[in-house]
Amino acid sequence: MEKKIAVYICTGCGIGDALDIDALSKVATGEYKVSICKTDGFLCGKDGVELIKKDIEGEGVNTIVIAGCSSRVNYDVFDFGPDKIVERTNLREQVAWCHPAGDEDTQMLAEDYLRMSLAKLKNVNLPEPYQVDDFSKAILVVGGGFTGLNAALESARAGYQTILVEKEAALGGYVGKMYKQVPLKAPFTELEENSIPALIKAVEEAGVKVYTSATIEKTAGAPGMFDVTINQNGSTVQERVGAIVLATGARPYDPGKLGHLGFGQYENVITQAMFEEMAAAGKLEAGKVAFIQCAGSRDKEHLPYCSAACCIESIKQALYVKENNPEANVYIYYKDIRSNGQYEHFYKKAQQEGVIFIKGDVTAITENDGTLTIEADDHTMGTKSEADEFDLVVLANGMVPAAAFGEMLDAAPAQDEAAAAADEPKVSVAPIIKSNMLNLEYRQGPELPSLKYGFPDSHYICFPYETRRTGIYAAGVVRAPMDMLSALEDATGAALKAIQCVEATARGQALHPRSGDMSYPEFNMTRCTQCKRCTEECPFGAINEDEKANPLPNPTRCRRCGTCMGACPERIISFKNYSVPMIGNMVKAIEVPEEIEEKPRILVFACENDAIPALDMAGINRLEYNPWVRIIPVRCLGSLNLIWINDAMARGFDGVLLMGCKHGDDYQCHFMKGSELAEYRLSKISETLNRLGLESERVRATTVNIMDYDKIPAMLDEFAKELEELGPNPMKDFQ
Amino acid sequence: MEQKNNQPVKYDLNFAREIYSLENGSYIKQCMQCGMCAISCATREIMDYSPRRLFNLIKLGKKDEVLEANTMWQCTSCCTCKARCPRGIPIIDVMHDLKKYAIQNGYSDDPRAAFYKAFWAEVASRGKVFEGGVTARYYLIRGLDELKKAFAMKDVGLNMLRHKRMPLLPPKKVKGLGNLKKIIRKAQELERKEAGR
Amino acid sequence: MANKSILVVGGGISGLTAAVEAAEVGYEVFIVEKNPYLGGRVTQINQYFPKLCPPNCGLEINFQRIKKNPKINFFTLAEVESISGQEGNFDVTVKVNPRYVNENCTGCNKCAEVCPVERSNAFNYGLDKTKAIYLPHEFAFPMKYVIDDQACKGAECGKCAGACEYNAIDLGMQAKTIKLNVGAIVWATGWNPYDANKLSYYGFGRYNNVITNVMMERLAAVNGPTKGKIVRPSDGKEIKSVAFIQCAGSRDENHLKACSSVCCLASLKQATYVREQYPDAEICIYYIDIRARGKYEDFFTKVQEEANITLIKGKAGEVKEDPSTGELIVIAEDQIAQKVIEKKFDLVVLATGMAPTTAEVKIPAEMDYDEDGFVVSGAQTPGIYAAGCVKNPLDVASAVRDATATALKAIQSTVRGQQ
Numbered sequence A: 001m002e003k004k005i006a007v008y009i010c011t012g013c014g015i016g017d018a019l020d021i022d023a024l025s026k027v028a029t030g031e032y033k034v035s036i037c038k039t040d041g042f043l044c045g046k047d048g049v050e051l052i053k054k055d056i057e058g059e060g061v062n063t064i065v066i067a068g069c070s071s072r073v074n075y076d077v078f079d080f081g082p083d084k085i086v087e088r089t090n091l092r093e094q095v096a097w098c099h100p101a102g103d104e105d106t107q108m109l110a111e112d113y114l115r116m117s118l119a120k121l122k123n124v125n126l127p128e129p130y131q132v133d134d135f136s137k138a139i140l141v142v143g144g145g146f147t148g149l150n151a152a153l154e155s156a157r158a159g160y161q162t163i164l165v166e167k168e169a170a171l172g173g174y175v176g177k178m179y180k181q182v183p184l185k186a187p188f189t190e191l192e193e194n195s196i197p198a199l200i201k202a203v204e205e206a207g208v209k210v211y212t213s214a215t216i217e218k219t220a221g222a223p224g225m226f227d228v229t230i231n232q233n234g235s236t237v238q239e240r241v242g243a244i245v246l247a248t249g250a251r252p253y254d255p256g257k258l259g260h261l262g263f264g265q266y267e268n269v270i271t272q273a274m275f276e277e278m279a280a281a282g283k284l285e286a287g288k289v290a291f292i293q294c295a296g297s298r299d300k301e302h303l304p305y306c307s308a309a310c311c312i313e314s315i316k317q318a319l320y321v322k323e324n325n326p327e328a329n330v331y332i333y334y335k336d337i338r339s340n341g342q343y344e345h346f347y348k349k350a351q352q353e354g355v356i357f358i359k360g361d362v363t364a365i366t367e368n369d370g371t372l373t374i375e376a377d378d379h380t381m382g383t384k385s386e387a388d389e390f391d392l393v394v395l396a397n398g399m400v401p402a403a404a405f406g407e408m409l410d411a412a413p414a415q416d417e418a419a420a421a422a423d424e425p426k427v428s429v430a431p432i433i434k435s436n437m438l439n440l441e442y443r444q445g446p447e448l449p450s451l452k453y454g455f456p457d458s459h460y461i462c463f464p465y466e467t468r469r470t471g472i473y474a475a476g477v478v479r480a481p482m483d484m485l486s487a488l489e490d491a492t493g494a495a496l497k498a499i500q501c502v503e504a505t506a507r508g509q510a511l512h513p514r515s516g517d518m519s520y521p522e523f524n525m526t527r528c529t530q531c532k533r534c535t536e537e538c539p540f541g542a543i544n545e546d547e548k549a550n551p552l553p554n555p556t557r558c559r560r561c562g563t564c565m566g567a568c569p570e571r572i573i574s575f576k577n578y579s580v581p582m583i584g585n586m587v588k589a590i591e592v593p594e595e596i597e598e599k600p601r602i603l604v605f606a607c608e609n610d611a612i613p614a615l616d617m618a619g620i621n622r623l624e625y626n627p628w629v630r631i632i633p634v635r636c637l638g639s640l641n642l643i644w645i646n647d648a649m650a651r652g653f654d655g656v657l658l659m660g661c662k663h664g665d666d667y668q669c670h671f672m673k674g675s676e677l678a679e680y681r682l683s684k685i686s687e688t689l690n691r692l693g694l695e696s697e698r699v700r701a702t703t704v705n706i707m708d709y710d711k712i713p714a715m716l717d718e719f720a721k722e723l724e725e726l727g728p729n730p731m732k733d734f735q
Numbered sequence B: 001m002e003q004k005n006n007q008p009v010k011y012d013l014n015f016a017r018e019i020y021s022l023e024n025g026s027y028i029k030q031c032m033q034c035g036m037c038a039i040s041c042a043t044r045e046i047m048d049y050s051p052r053r054l055f056n057l058i059k060l061g062k063k064d065e066v067l068e069a070n071t072m073w074q075c076t077s078c079c080t081c082k083a084r085c086p087r088g089i090p091i092i093d094v095m096h097d098l099k100k101y102a103i104q105n106g107y108s109d110d111p112r113a114a115f116y117k118a119f120w121a122e123v124a125s126r127g128k129v130f131e132g133g134v135t136a137r138y139y140l141i142r143g144l145d146e147l148k149k150a151f152a153m154k155d156v157g158l159n160m161l162r163h164k165r166m167p168l169l170p171p172k173k174v175k176g177l178g179n180l181k182k183i184i185r186k187a188q189e190l191e192r193k194e195a196g197r
Numbered sequence C: 001m002a003n004k005s006i007l008v009v010g011g012g013i014s015g016l017t018a019a020v021e022a023a024e025v026g027y028e029v030f031i032v033e034k035n036p037y038l039g040g041r042v043t044q045i046n047q048y049f050p051k052l053c054p055p056n057c058g059l060e061i062n063f064q065r066i067k068k069n070p071k072i073n074f075f076t077l078a079e080v081e082s083i084s085g086q087e088g089n090f091d092v093t094v095k096v097n098p099r100y101v102n103e104n105c106t107g108c109n110k111c112a113e114v115c116p117v118e119r120s121n122a123f124n125y126g127l128d129k130t131k132a133i134y135l136p137h138e139f140a141f142p143m144k145y146v147i148d149d150q151a152c153k154g155a156e157c158g159k160c161a162g163a164c165e166y167n168a169i170d171l172g173m174q175a176k177t178i179k180l181n182v183g184a185i186v187w188a189t190g191w192n193p194y195d196a197n198k199l200s201y202y203g204f205g206r207y208n209n210v211i212t213n214v215m216m217e218r219l220a221a222v223n224g225p226t227k228g229k230i231v232r233p234s235d236g237k238e239i240k241s242v243a244f245i246q247c248a249g250s251r252d253e254n255h256l257k258a259c260s261s262v263c264c265l266a267s268l269k270q271a272t273y274v275r276e277q278y279p280d281a282e283i284c285i286y287y288i289d290i291r292a293r294g295k296y297e298d299f300f301t302k303v304q305e306e307a308n309i310t311l312i313k314g315k316a317g318e319v320k321e322d323p324s325t326g327e328l329i330v331i332a333e334d335q336i337a338q339k340v341i342e343k344k345f346d347l348v349v350l351a352t353g354m355a356p357t358t359a360e361v362k363i364p365a366e367m368d369y370d371e372d373g374f375v376v377s378g379a380q381t382p383g384i385y386a387a388g389c390v391k392n393p394l395d396v397a398s399a400v401r402d403a404t405a406t407a408l409k410a411i412q413s414t415v416r417g418q419q
Helices: A021-031 A046-059 A092-096 A104-121 A146-157 A196-205 A272-280 A310-324 A341-352 A414-422 A484-506 A533-537 A563-567 A580-589 A611-620 A642-650 A674-691 A708-726 A730-734 B013-020 B025-030 B036-040 B051-060 B063-068 B080-084 B091-104 B111-126 B131-142 B144-152 B154-162 B177-196 C013-025 C040-044 C055-068 C110-114 C159-163 C213-220 C263-277 C296-305 C396-418
Strands: A005-010 A036-040 A063-068 A085-090 A139-142 A162-165 A209-211 A214-220 A226-232 A235-241 A243-246 A250-252 A269-271 A288-292 A329-334 A356-368 A371-378 A383-390 A392-395 A399-401 A472-474 A543-545 A551-553 A602-607 A629-634 A655-660 A699-703 C006-009 C029-032 C072-075 C078-086 C089-096 C118-120 C129-131 C176-182 C184-187 C191-193 C210-212 C241-248 C282-287 C309-313 C316-322 C327-334 C339-345 C347-352 C354-356 C384-386
Touching (some): A021 A104, A085 A092, A085 A104, A104 A580, A139 A146, A139 A235, A146 A162, A146 A243, A146 A484, A146 C396, A162 A214, A269 A272, A288 A371, A310 A341, A371 A392, A472 A484, A484 C013, A484 C396, A533 A543, A533 A563, A580 A629, A580 A642, A602 A611, A602 A642, A602 A674, A602 A708, A611 A629, A611 A708, A642 A655, A642 A674, A655 A708, A674 A699, B013 B025, B013 B091, B025 B091, B036 B051, B063 B091, B080 B091, B091 B111, B111 B131, B111 B177, B131 B144, C006 C396, C013 C029, C013 C055, C013 C396, C029 C078, C040 C055, C040 C213, C078 C176, C110 C129, C110 C159, C210 C213, C241 C263, C241 C316, C241 C339, C263 C347, C282 C327, C282 C339, C296 C309, C309 C327, C384 C396
Parallel strands (some): A005 A063, A139 A243, A288 A392, A329 A356, A602 A629, C006 C029, C006 C184, C184 C384, C210 C347, C241 C282, C241 C347, C282 C309
Antiparallel strands (some): A214 A226, A226 A235, A250 A399, A356 A371, A371 A383, A543 A551, C089 C176, C118 C129, C191 C354, C327 C339
16 A cells, blocks of 8 residues: 555644644654644544544545554544554653653654654555465364363354364263252252253254264364364364364362372272262262361362362262251361352351361371271361261362373473573473373474463463463363353353454454454565574464474464564564564664763663553653653564664664563463563673673663553653663764 | 360260250351351350350260350340341350250259249249249259358348338239249140150 | 344443453444443452452453454443343343533543542542542543532533633533343443441441451552552551451341352452551451462462461451550451450451442343342343353452353344344
8 A cells, every 4th residue: 555644743632832843743744754744732623533534535645643642542533444554643641741841852752753653654554364265163162071061052052063072982071970060050059950961962952063982183273274183983083173162171189199088098088079979879878978178179288279169069969968868967177168159058058957067177087997087176166176987088189170181391492492501591481281182283382381280271360261372262170270150151251262263363353462453473484594483482382383493374373462573583574564674663763862962862662551551641640751761662572673672772772671561470461471581582682782882781671560650750760860870872973 | 175185076966966956056057157256245255155166066066065154144135146147046046045955954053044943933933023032042042052142142132122122022923823824834835845846 | 133232231340351252253242331431340459369460451451452343332421221122132221421521521631620629539439539520540441531410510610611622521411311222231230349337346437447348459559549558547657457357248147148259369469468568567367268269279378478467267246446546456256266356456458248239220121139139140031141240259350251151142142133
């Protein structure tokens, strides 16, 4: 598209008072030869917008620079359709509202921002959506237990072709073997019939294609075009699907490790699962039964986490005993009763039925004359206690995700080896366990990366279906410990996400968090040196490799963070509207005053999601900060290419600051490790800087979250002060 | 609870079942050991065990500790615990049940047990209460040693007489005392029936 | 032809999620929100457990998703008045209350500078004041001012209208009614903090230094009434000790019968707020059971390991005030030590639970509710689904999960409606 650029400068909201608008206009009309540059006192008002629309119609303007407020506001007012490029130059929140009016530095800042916008536009093009050939909207559900059956049913009921793969000969999984199930609805006091038979029937009626005794041998491809090889009883079938729900469940914690609770030693010490089978077989004659909670869970030696479901499952099982024989003696030994939410009613119901709850730690289980004796510390009595003549002791032995079984993938990417050798910082890699569930043909490993304890969970509170393998959604107890009600919701939610994935992919749009983004990375392969950085660093495993280590991008797996673009030393990866030259142009557009002017320049690369809104908030709160900074928003700090820093330092910038999200265990980066990667890359640049005779302290990274806006002024001022102490960048003189 | 010789306390559900079968006893099962009652109680400072701990002892099966405790006898029926119990246990009603159960099972060492008995006998025989009668019955139940205490209280008694707070002679019995007795007998019969159920 | 669009009532985290998730599948969505901004109660939360990350971060992403998606329409200051019709074809009447500020508002703050009237700031639970014309909070989306007509003097004053350079203030604005036709409805009106005034024994409302957990969030928030400094409301003094009282209303037959699910973790989290600002402060948590389910157990373990945090097994029974110092005395039975303890604190935080909004205002359609007023799951009126805390007391991640699931339920309704 031939760009016809027009610049509109808004003088409202204090911008006109703060700046010399005529001088600013001259940047557009003079330096950048923009033929249309208009000003308006109220650009977002009807007349202002009309002014722009008239130029679009009359003058053929298709590339519009709005120099006014932040792009976080008035996004709808300045939307002129998908065939127009709109660039927002933030003169309000980042200039007029946080710098003194009429000041020379404020003016220079505004002019630079306008230059940066205009320079940026040279490399911005309208994205064209990526289209897949032989596209499939079918949904594959792996695992035919309670969660899998529900996910398949919900997907089919929404009108999507659905395929269900179960490794056992029969559907139903763990829940299928239960005698009854916990209540899933109000009043949350009544045991419910096992729902599996009805679910299986509904799944069949809904037209779900079911493979039992089947495993996934291989999953190749990408969202919209996954080619799945299913091995059923030794013969293989190929299915093309658009998205996958992983619902492979959990296994009970190995009771063999619970010898201290008498398991394996005494026949009548059994697990929850064994008790379900007894109950289902009608063998509930035990007259005195104890349930021991947290048998393995909440125990550093075993499972440090709480298995979430055991309290209400034991309550249910205690009620089996009471239902069968109201005179039976039933004890539940617990740490805390975790009958969250409305399950409080279920807890009370069990109490009313006469189940005895003892807050205590079991210290010993012994057998005497064929019955079991339990010794415990009874906390609410403050005594040691003893109870004997138990016919049965049931261990609530918790759950371990199916994804946790298997060999750990030896990730050890090349960069780590080098880093380890040089004793440099490493970028953490999410562990992948070869659990033989999906067998993905992904360069980064065959299964979903796990988060903690082997659960391939989301790391985000706001986005529990955030996945590190686009189009593959874990649901139910394989994702996180949860009770059945949660698993039911989780199954439905994961089905929605799978459906959303195929629909968005069909439209050529990115998924969360850059939902709707049509741009995708394009590789100029002629210059590729097969360094593997892009394939290793992509947080979503989007890029495969051929045998010669050439990257093989899978655009539908891509989430458009630009980490590959930042990683590439040859700068061969670009998006239509986001590229190394685009940011490079912005860096170059900034005027760096000569040393004698004593106006240092600090370049800031700021994460769009957290740091940029925080900078806006500083403006909204009229917090004044250093006017030497020039801020460039980036999709993610992971997209930071070191050439920008090289360019900046070579141009005489006095310092560069990266503002990214928190990393570490509680990282906040929405592309997993963007800020961590940026810091890792920074560690590499210090050598280059030293070679140029520059102090490595001139370039540094900091973490900023969206609420840190009050800290930003001090952060920038301090950096500026330290740079002043270092003295001006000697490269200035070479300009 | 005192732990003797560091021997573990043994749970005994039989006693618990007996208590749970009392009129309001089954509510005790609902106790979730929060301790709200312990604080709501007006006489918490002089109770051996808070209601929560008493319920816990019941659960453990510690019959002697429960029935010898002063907890139920200290209850003034102020109703605060009952109003605040998050599990809706009618604690004062449970305390009444426990008092009765204690008396029926021979745990009446607490002076208030004697007072309850004296009060009851007085009402049953007269249809109303005569302070002198209650006092006399009380000390008779408590035994001769307690009589010394009665003499110590004589000034109080005399003062009450002087201020006409206590009649010297017993008042007339209520009309239709026979019917009242019939009612009581019937009620006791019903109670026995219920207990046997 | 049945309608494929979806109405989402409530623009909190559940409603936003249901709306955005459905819209990103490709469905047209209408959000009706009664506040002048989207985001609901999470906008008032300082940090989420267990990551201790700011809710505004996730909201920012969700708002970006809304901004970029033309299929999402929303109405603020709006309430659903009536619903008729059936699955696939509901007629809904929405009342949009006047904002008194029109779309011209640029958010420049000139109006608030001249406004002579103050009002109690509901966003900060009354802990401070705003002008009668105000921006609900600095992350408010949409970023438009609003007038509190209970406080505003109206045309007789009109100073704001005079100060506004953009003709954005319309003091005569009237409520209007909008009619929508949709295929399915998601009801996600969330929860209210249980009224602590009903827990007379804890002294809320009588003692200034007894606050609720939602107020604590505002006290700790950098955009809160104290700019994030946790101090005693009575005198603004720094605190040396704080007590958290769990189950203040929850798990209680006299109040909220259900467990509110989040309060244990919320208090553990708030303990970290205190610890961050006061390394030596004494922190006590009075509890019945600590319900840190699943992987939240890690957070519980981490907080327990902090020095000077004591967990006391025993529901606090009463709070008294020492009127001379403003200190509070919490009385509880320490069940592990087997004794009644009285301890003094500078601040008492009541972990008040979640009352579903439907305890007070029912859905204008045939729906079932449980004893606490939560909507019973499974639609009684096909095509209307409850999502989030109006159905179960849930933490944020679970509410989002539930809302995502509900989006599919709503989509299924519109698919059925087509048949």
